Amino acid sequence: MTEKIRVLIADDSAATRENIRKLMEFHSEMMVAGLAADAAEAIAKAKELRPDIILMDINMPGMDGIVATEIITTEAPQTSIIIMSVQGEQEYLRRAMIAGAKDYLIKPFTGDELVQAVKQVYNNAQRRHNVLKFEPKTVEPGKIITVFSTKGGIGKTTIATNLAVALAARTGAKVGIVDADLQFGDVALFLNVLPQATIADLVRDGDELDEKLLDSYLASYSEQVKVLAAPLRPEQAETVTAGHLAAILRTMKNSFKYIIVDTAPSFSDTMLTVLDASDLVLVVSAMDLPTIKNVKLCLEIMESLGYTDDKFKLVLNRANAECGMDVREVEESLRYAFVATLPSDGKTVVASVNRGVPFVVSHPDTAVSQSIFHLARIIASGDWKAEPEPRGVIHKIKRLFG
CATH class of the missing domain: 3.40.50.2300 (Response regulator)
Structure with a gap:
């Protein structure tokens, strides 16, 4: 009984x-x-x-x-x-x-x-x-990759979700996504998953956080890609502290080869904690003056925090020759070169977001998808499985994600 x-x-x-x-x-x-x-x-x-x-x-x-x-x-x-x-x-x-x-x-x-x-x-x-503690592991801890910008609406969530799926598809590794935009995060929406619990529930119930407990709060996009969703209500963001995020990221490094973190456009205490914990910060820019100004300030702050060139890399999103400046001009203004450039493709990206299907799955042959795969290859380095593209990409994604 x-x-x-x-x-x-x-x-x-x-x-x-x-x-x-x-x-x-x-x-x-x-x-x-x-x-x-x-x-x-x-x-x-x-x-x-x-x-x-x-x-x-x-x-x-x-x-x-x-x-x-x-x-x-x-x-x-x-x-x-x-x-x-x-x-x-x-x-x-x-x-x-x-x-x-x-x-x-x-x-x-x-x-x-x-x-x-x-x-x-x-x-x-x-x-x-009733959580059972995991045996100590000898595997190499996972890598935290944070997608960040001081400008909202720049495409961080689009890059974060597609990058996570591309990494899983082309490395075979487990990838975790943390939606650290605590007030208005949309990672679950972009991946069309319905989380039964969020990061707010985890910090409320997770007195003794470990890998098994954390796993029970993750939503599944696929066998390899798991999501820790943002709170359902903006006011719940206040219950998630910088300490909570630090503990969550430390724990996720034991379970996932790659941890992708989507972020809010600010240098709050919680965001600074995420940035400090990251192995790599992808700073996203675009080709308009307000964004370039904000990104330039962002890079200056990162330099003042002691972040080295290996810690952060620039990604250009929505690159468009019709905007009145070229990529070299933007790089000269920021004093940094872009490690990856994503072309503007509103038709593909908007359709992807509205369907909740990453474009690296729905349209892997497009230039914007190939740019994400290029970025994923840079991050994965030796883990990348060389296959003929685009046919290998299509077959691999269909096999992993249906």
Whole structure:
């Protein structure tokens, strides 16, 4: 017989405690392990009863539910906490998640909403607690390649997704993609995958991060390409810290030969952490003056951070002879040569994005796809499997991705 989910109800309203208790009586897989009328009693009973879940009211006399959550998270880490509140403002949600809460229910909630929240939090906790540690590995750690620019709309996500698929196709290696554009990331959309969990869920539930736990939060594009999706809501980005990203990237290096990181166009703490952890940063430019100006500033900042020429390389996207300047002029302005140049091909790229199929799969013979394969070959170096192109590329991609 499956063990019941043991729940402690902590609320200063006796009527609320009784209503929740009655709601739970209708579900045989759950049981009320105890009741608490204030935060201090909730802390004491959490240590004594060791429940699976605590339903914690945020506003109670004396100590509030958020402070109690912080204490219980430290002193009774086996217990997961769901905050209950009449306030739905994002500030309360943010404070609750930082304190260690695993979910946030807004009163009044239905019985179905309560049961769904309890089951999801419990299942996530079980998945976390039952993780088996991997044996130490002797394989060479993976390589982190970050696609970055200080200009939005430059094509970072297009390059990141197609580069990941091209690397997998032509090296046979496992490739992980991290969507570090935490507020408005679109990697999952570009690859037409529906993630069951995101990086926000991972950092909320991943108290003891390792490869097995991380894998359970990845969405699959194919057997070889896995995605750690960006949060579903922009406000959830605040729950993902620079420390979280550093730990995630360290762990992914043990599971993937290549880790491609898509980024936000800023030098925030989280982005600086990603850049520092990267083995190679691909700085994306275009052939318009605002972008060139921003990229020039970006390169100056990277130089001031002590990044060497081996650390970052320039990629030119949407190269077009009709824009009024040539590639050499752009290189002279930036004082760096482009390691790869991607031609402008709006028809192929837009159709690819709208279908959620990378153009290296849908149109591998086009010039823009061949430019991505060229960039992938530079990154893969000795891992690259030489095949006749374009026929070898087409056959390889069809074999790997259907």
